[in-house]
Amino acid sequence: MTALPPDDPSCLDTLLRWRRDVRHFRPDPLPPETLDALLASACLAPSVGLSEPWRFCQVTSAARRRAIRDEFERCNAIATAGRGVDRNDYARLKLAGLDQAPHHVAVFSERDPAQGRGLGRMTMPETTVWSTMMAIHTFWLAATARGVGVGWVSILDPARVAACLDAPLAWEFVAYLCVGRPLERADTPELERRGWERRRPETARWHVI
Numbered sequence: 001m002t003a004l005p006p007d008d009p010s011c012l013d014t015l016l017r018w019r020r021d022v023r024h025f026r027p028d029p030l031p032p033e034t035l036d037a038l039l040a041s042a043c044l045a046p047s048v049g050l051s052e053p054w055r056f057c058q059v060t061s062a063a064r065r066r067a068i069r070d071e072f073e074r075c076n077a078i079a080t081a082g083r084g085v086d087r088n089d090y091a092r093l094k095l096a097g098l099d100q101a102p103h104h105v106a107v108f109s110e111r112d113p114a115q116g117r118g119l120g121r122m123t124m125p126e127t128t129v130w131s132t133m134m135a136i137h138t139f140w141l142a143a144t145a146r147g148v149g150v151g152w153v154s155i156l157d158p159a160r161v162a163a164c165l166d167a168p169l170a171w172e173f174v175a176y177l178c179v180g181r182p183l184e185r186a187d188t189p190e191l192e193r194r195g196w197e198r199r200r201p202e203t204a205r206w207h208v209i
Helices: 011-018 032-042 062-081 087-091 127-145 158-164
Strands: 054-058 103-110 149-153 171-180
Touching: 011 127, 032 054, 032 127, 054 127, 062 158, 103 127, 127 149, 127 171, 158 171
Parallel strands: none
Antiparallel strands: 054 103, 103 171, 149 171
């Protein structure tokens, strides 16, 4: 993965093609200003009622990182033993970059922020979480443009993660992101390369009603 050429006329399409869920990282940390710039870009995302409900928490404590790693192992063991999963196929997947990634970012969404004064979420309160998802995607694209990899660790129990990180009760856990320079650039998703799943034709997801 390399930085995006600034004069690429199709830069958005290029970003979307390059964006990957990265699990193999170089251990050297990013310059502080780079991570700050990514977080600032994330905050440019749209949000319901301009509520900006996202809360990005940089996890730097070794003890907290170990707690998250232990929680991942616990949840992963349950998933491996679960029905409907080919254990051999599942076991050979590397599902997290928790050990190598130099930066860990936990993302929460404030359930009912005062900002925005409730606009647009009376009948659909989940739009605050959707707004936070937009911020995560914006963060991911901004990282890709700078040659930075992001890996989403989803095999975690939200309540346990919130407790590990002492998150306020008003915050809902959404994502745990591993961030750093990727070991290599890939043009296809790792799960596709390993034969777990493959992309479907784009038009298979389009419907006219």
